[in-house]
Amino acid sequence: MRMMVVRCSTRSIEVKILIGDKFGHLAFIPRISSSLSSSNFPFHMTRRQFPVSLAYAMTINKAQGQSIKFVGVDLHTPVFSHGQLYVALSRCTSFDRINVLIPEEAIDSTTNIVYLEVSL
Secondary structure (H helix, E strand, O other), X not given: OOEEEEEEOOOEEEEEEOOOOOOOOEEEEEOEEEEEOOOOOOOOEEEEEOOOOOXXXXXXXXXXXXXXXXXXXXXXXXXXOXXXXXXXXXXXXXXXXXXXXXXXXXOOOOOOOOOHHHHO
């Protein structure tokens, strides 16, 4: 499940759900304890941690020159310069691993931004 961290505290993480039936709802992830007790060790160990897997984001400008295994591009806000979408999509090592998120009203397109003042 994909979530965005809204706030972190010492005992819980507040997240906003990004996909599925609960899209947009807030949820709390508590810190859990896991114990290791084995007859091989003379002690009892307990560890507290959050049950999360991290994901990272990278700006398109930082991605230039990189080779990335999986690429996701959010086009709810259009790219802001000519060629930026090409850079974002061309970083992926395989076409099958590219996901593009576009608004529902834009069927299969996005706005191409070209500043004519700059090209003169």
